[in-house]
Structures are given as structure tokens and as C-alpha cells.
Amino acid sequence: MARYAIGIDLGTTHSAVSYFNLEDGKPRGPSQSMLPVPQVTAPGTVEARPLLPSFLYLPSAQEFPEGSLGLPWSQEPGVIVGDFARSHGAKVPTRLVSSAKSWLSHPGVDRRSALLPWQAPPEVQRVSPLDASARYLRHLKEAWDHTFARAQEESGNALSKQEVIVTVPASFDAAARDLTLEAAKAAGLEHITLLEEPQAALYAWLEAMGENFRRQVQPGEVILVVDVGGGTSDFSVITVKDREGDLELLRVAVGDHILLGGDNMDLALAHTLNQRMAADGRKLDAWQFNGLTYGCRQAKETLYADPSVDRVPIAIPGRGSSLIGGTLRTELTREELDRVLTDGFFPVTQVADLPRTARRTGLAQMALPYAQDPAVTKHLAAFLTRQAQALAASADSPVDVTGKGFLHPTAVLFNGGVFKAGPLKGRVMEVLNQWLAAEGAPPAKELEGADLDLAVARGAAYYGWVRQGHGLRIRGGTARAYYVGVETAMPAVPGMEPPVKALCVAPFGMEEGTQADVPPQEFGLVTGEPTSFRFFASSVRRDDRVGEMLEDVESELASGGWRRWRPLRRRCPDSPRPLAT
Known part of the structure; x- marks a missing residue:
């Protein structure tokens, strides 16, 4: 039985740990705390701070005196994680690993290969995005164990034995989420649950407000979470429902993965x-x-x-x-x-001003696939417009979008270090309320009260407490519908590849821990030679059911709100049965 519910914000710029003592029975107040994280701040100096900068420095053999980088749990760690990695790495950037989380979500590279620091000279021993993420988590694990589980009688307090919630962007695809879990396991964590960062931010706000949250949000509210962190811009919409006199929170929309922060x-x-x-x-x-x-x-x-x-x-x-x-x-x-x-x-734009997509040059240097349009307000307009269209087409929409050109939020919750800058929050509210006024809707209000640096970690820990049967839980299930590609059977046509259909294998909103059987169908399986399996996801098709086949996946991809994953390449062994059911 876990003694603590622990929330870890594995951020692009900072990481943090918050925790609830599950045994003291107190849901709020002093029972939730932040873990001060010991880290090197200068050679020979270790300080405990609430945030661990997500930076990794790879020192050369003779760069620092022996023992000067020691930590309470390791006298010769070999690498530097945290504050001194960031400050010293600014002077020697070719040895500094940053934005590992962004690389972890990059489908165009092998995220298990040693490729960071990007463009480092040959003498630098590079690390993979997966390994860098695992090192941050391992540092947090060692910091926790040093604080709570140094003695043998405290072994039950070890982080590996606790209920640990690690946060990820809502827009992370299944591959990036799996890699995050793999990094956590490599760091020695065992009981891991992933939570989307915008949901964690709302949980933190609920925890901060206590019962007062009922005075600020009412049934029918549409809460827009705008999360702009170090690496990504993440948008989510959560509605407030009345279910037999009790409030219920339902996550109804998640944006695409936008590498912009x-x-x-x-x-x-x-x-x-x-x-x-x-x-x-x-x-x-x-x-x-x-x-x-x-x-x-x-x-x-x-x-x-x-x-x-x-x-x-x-x-x-x-x-x-x-x-x-x-x-x-x-x-x-x-x-x-x-x-x-x-x-x-954050320019002032109209809701019809959507992000531009520039034509790419045929040859380009390999790097992070940053958004081509830097205007966060345009990406927000695209998200709200696309989701209104998807909800209007849904047979059971949880939000009324009748006659609306875009999804109308009634409240906005900001998250991410970018919004520590008041002028940027103010600009988003200004632009959003101009859009609402143009359609005759009342202005949205800002939900205030959460610490932008610590909200995600605190919300994750609070979610761990909610999982024990307390408080208000956000429902929503999967943020996308998932599909596997199926090649169309057709005669050979010169110069034309057979079209690919998409078979739904997990519908939008499928709840955690549930399963569904694909209705019986017959498919041909290529055996004895290398082949590839294609996978897709959609954040806008809300009504597809398991086993439903989409005939024209290419036109769906062109319409927006879809994601095509890198093909999974496999060689199936020879088999006397070429048909799989």
C-alpha cells in the first residue's frame, strides 16, 4: 500500500515533485508539499530548490576538480543535472542537453539513439532523448529517497513503492507516452500513471480553491486550458456538468501537438x-x-x-x-x-486568421519540427474552430455549438511558465474576448489562484489523492480516436499505390481500463517479407466505433485534426495461413 501520492512534472524547462501523505487523511493544506530537490548550483555547492531545471550537462574529463560535482547520494555522478547544468551550459552550449522532452516527442528521429546535444562535436559523448528524460527522473527519485528513505526502517517510503503520477502534454501521441513510461521505468519508478498537463493544471486549481471553486464555475461552464510551456502549446476544453445535483468535469477536446513555446x-x-x-x-x-x-x-x-x-x-x-x-x-x-x-x-488576430503553412524546402537540416507559424493566437483560433465543427457533427455533443463559428469558452485557465508574464496572459484574454464579442457572446473570465511553476506537479499529486476515491475527478477517456491502416484490395494500376483505409481500433473517449472487441472481419497478412503497419489518430472524429472502416484516409488527413505516425516496420514469420481474422 503506497504511503504517498506523488506528482512529477517532467517539464521541458523545469521539473518538480509534489506529494500527498495518504495516511494522514487530510486532503488539503499542510498535507500537500513540494519536494526541495538537492542539486549542484556551483562546483562544490549543493542547494535544495523547489524546481529542477531540465538541463543536462556532459562535462569533459578534466573540466572540474574531482568530487566538486558530488551529490548527497553520489560523489561522482558523471553528469550535471539542474541549476548548474543550465548556468554553466550557457557558456559551453555544445555540451548542454536541453529540450529533451521536445525531442522525445519528435517522430522523425530515433528517440533511443544518442543524438543530444544536437550538433555536438565528436568528442562529446551524446545521450538519447529517452536517456536524458530518465536521468531527470532518476535525479528526482534519488532526491526523494535521500529525503524520505535513507534508513532501513524507512524503506517503505522509497519512491519506487509509491503511487507516482507523471505528467505529459495532452497532445503527446501514444509513442511519446510510451517513451515517457519507459524513461520512468529506467529511472527505477514502478507504479506509474500518466496524466495530461492541462488536466493537472485544473486539478491544481481545484485543490487551491477548495470548496470555493463552486462559486467560480457553474454547470454549463466551458473551461479552456491554455498551456504554453517551454516546448509546446497545448489546448484543452473541459466542461462542467450537473449530474443529479453533483458537479462533473468532462474533458471534451484536446488540441494537436504544436511545438511552440x-x-x-x-x-x-x-x-x-x-x-x-x-x-x-x-x-x-x-x-x-x-x-x-x-x-x-x-x-x-x-x-x-x-x-x-x-x-x-x-x-x-x-x-x-x-x-x-x-x-x-x-x-x-x-x-x-x-x-x-x-x-x-500573441498578435491581435481575427478568429478566421488560421496558422499559415509554408511550403518546405526539399532538403532541410534535421532538427525539431517547430510550428511554422509562431502566432499562438492563430493556433488557438484553429483549435476552437475545428472543435466546434467536430462537436457540431457529433451525434451526442456535450457542448452546444449551434450557430457558433468557434467553440465559445466561458472561463480560461492559464498554465505554463510563459504566462508568468502578465502581458501575455492579458493579450490572450483580449483577443479571445474580441472573438466572443464578434459573435455576441459574453466575455470569458480568467480562473486565477494556481502557481504557474508548481501547478502541474501539485495537480498531479492531487489527482493521485483523487484516485483513492476523494474529490472531483475529470472524465474524458482517450483524447483521440485511433486507427490502423488497411491496404485496399484492387487491381494493379501503373503509377498508383493501392489506397489505404483506416480501421478504428480505439474510439474517442474510450475510458482507461476498458476494452472493446473488433467485429469479425477478414484481413490478409503479408508474411515472410519486410512490411509496415500504418497508424493514425484523429482529435475530431468523435462518433467512430471500434471496427468502423474509413474509406478515404488521405482526405481525412488533409482536413486537419489528424496525425499520421511513422510506420511500424516488421517482418512477420512465414505462415501457412495468410489470412488473419
Whole structure:
């Protein structure tokens, strides 16, 4: 029997741990806590902090004195995780692993291969996105065990024996979720449940409000969760229902995976300053540009934290023995911050202004597949418009969208470190309420009260407590319908591949722990030679049932709200029975 319900926010920029003591019987208040995480903050210095920066530094053999990177549970860890990894890595970016979570969700690379830091020189021993994620989780596990399970009599407190909830973006596909589970198991965690981050944010808000939440949300409310973190923009919609006098929360919509977040914003600021420096005759190489990017991240946080500051200096380290003499200096001003981030990433747009899709060049460098349009407000418009269309086509829509051009939220909950910047939250509310006013709808309200840095971890721990039979649980099941590709039987036609149909194997909203049988059908199975299995997912087809066959999957893919996964390549052994039922 687990003693604690533990929530882990495995974030792109930061990770955190929150926990409930399941044995004290108190649902709120002092019984929920954050774990201070010991981490190296300078050579020879270890401090416990509530956040563990999700950065991994791979030091060279003689870079630091022996024992100077020791942790309470390991005197020679070999790598650096956390605060010092981030700060020192800004000076030596070719040895710094960042955005591992974004790489973990990248279907175009082998996420088990050692490829990070991206474009590191040959002498750097790279790690895989999976391994980097496992190292962050292992650090958190060791920190927990050092705090709660050092003595033999405390062995029942070990993290491996607790109920652990690890959060993932709602838009993570099944492959990315499986890799997250694999990373957790590699870190020594055993009893793992995944929870979508927007749901965790709402759970944190419910926990913070207590019974007062009933004064802020009523039956019929449509809550939009806007979650913009370090790597992704995630949108979810949760409705409030009245079921026999009790409130019920139902997750009704989840957006597509949009690789657009704080990392993009830091890069945009770095490009802005780089252009200014180039105009002054100071050109940066790729190594220096990485240093500028990390400097922009720190300057951005400083400007947003203190409105009285108008500009922040940035030092870009040089290379070689004379590091100080080779240092370049610039600054980030508040005017540049507002112009690039507020107007560039959150522009005032109409709801009909959808994200642009630029034509790709035939050859491109391999990198993260960032969103082609940086306007978060346009992606939000596309999400609300597409979901209104999907709900209108559904036979049993939980939200009334009659006569509406887009799904109308009545309340907005923000999540993600990006929204620690008040001007960015204000811009989203301004744009959304303009859209609502244009359709004669009342303005949406903001749900306030949750800590943007800690909400996801706290909400995950609270969900662990809810799973014990307490509190209010968000229902919803799978956020997508899932399909397997089936090749059409047809005569050979020169220059034309046989069309692929899509067989539904898991419908939208299928609840956790349930199963469904595919109605009997006959399929031909290719044996004795390499082949591939194709899989698809849709966030907009809400009424398909298990066994239903879609005839034209290509047109569905072109309509939006669909995802095509990388084919699973297998060789089936020779068999005397070529037909599988």
C-alpha cells in the first residue's frame, strides 16, 4: 500500500515533485508539499530548490576538480543535472542537453539513439532523448529517497513503492507516452500513471480553491486550458456538468501537438539581437549564438519579473584561453521584448486568421519540427474552430455549438511558465474576448489562484489523492480516436499505390481500463517479407466505433485534426495461413 501520492512534472524547462501523505487523511493544506530537490548550483555547492531545471550537462574529463560535482547520494555522478547544468551550459552550449522532452516527442528521429546535444562535436559523448528524460527522473527519485528513505526502517517510503503520477502534454501521441513510461521505468519508478498537463493544471486549481471553486464555475461552464510551456502549446476544453445535483468535469477536446513555446521565444529574441549585432559588425558563430539564446532566456525572465527594469545586459562568452577578453556584450530592452513576444507570438488576430503553412524546402537540416507559424493566437483560433465543427457533427455533443463559428469558452485557465508574464496572459484574454464579442457572446473570465511553476506537479499529486476515491475527478477517456491502416484490395494500376483505409481500433473517449472487441472481419497478412503497419489518430472524429472502416484516409488527413505516425516496420514469420481474422 503506497504511503504517498506523488506528482512529477517532467517539464521541458523545469521539473518538480509534489506529494500527498495518504495516511494522514487530510486532503488539503499542510498535507500537500513540494519536494526541495538537492542539486549542484556551483562546483562544490549543493542547494535544495523547489524546481529542477531540465538541463543536462556532459562535462569533459578534466573540466572540474574531482568530487566538486558530488551529490548527497553520489560523489561522482558523471553528469550535471539542474541549476548548474543550465548556468554553466550557457557558456559551453555544445555540451548542454536541453529540450529533451521536445525531442522525445519528435517522430522523425530515433528517440533511443544518442543524438543530444544536437550538433555536438565528436568528442562529446551524446545521450538519447529517452536517456536524458530518465536521468531527470532518476535525479528526482534519488532526491526523494535521500529525503524520505535513507534508513532501513524507512524503506517503505522509497519512491519506487509509491503511487507516482507523471505528467505529459495532452497532445503527446501514444509513442511519446510510451517513451515517457519507459524513461520512468529506467529511472527505477514502478507504479506509474500518466496524466495530461492541462488536466493537472485544473486539478491544481481545484485543490487551491477548495470548496470555493463552486462559486467560480457553474454547470454549463466551458473551461479552456491554455498551456504554453517551454516546448509546446497545448489546448484543452473541459466542461462542467450537473449530474443529479453533483458537479462533473468532462474533458471534451484536446488540441494537436504544436511545438511552440518558450524555447521558440528565446530563439526569436536571440535572432533579433543577433541581427542588431551583425549590423554593428559583430557576427556570431553557431557556438556563440547558442550562448546568446541562453542569455536571452535569463534576460526575458528578469524583465518580466521586475516591471521597473527597462533593459538587461547579456554577456556572450568567447572561446579559447582568453574567455573574458573574447566576451561580447549586448542587451535586451523591454521594447524589444514586447515587440517580439507580445506582438510576434500573441498578435491581435481575427478568429478566421488560421496558422499559415509554408511550403518546405526539399532538403532541410534535421532538427525539431517547430510550428511554422509562431502566432499562438492563430493556433488557438484553429483549435476552437475545428472543435466546434467536430462537436457540431457529433451525434451526442456535450457542448452546444449551434450557430457558433468557434467553440465559445466561458472561463480560461492559464498554465505554463510563459504566462508568468502578465502581458501575455492579458493579450490572450483580449483577443479571445474580441472573438466572443464578434459573435455576441459574453466575455470569458480568467480562473486565477494556481502557481504557474508548481501547478502541474501539485495537480498531479492531487489527482493521485483523487484516485483513492476523494474529490472531483475529470472524465474524458482517450483524447483521440485511433486507427490502423488497411491496404485496399484492387487491381494493379501503373503509377498508383493501392489506397489505404483506416480501421478504428480505439474510439474517442474510450475510458482507461476498458476494452472493446473488433467485429469479425477478414484481413490478409503479408508474411515472410519486410512490411509496415500504418497508424493514425484523429482529435475530431468523435462518433467512430471500434471496427468502423474509413474509406478515404488521405482526405481525412488533409482536413486537419489528424496525425499520421511513422510506420511500424516488421517482418512477420512465414505462415501457412495468410489470412488473419
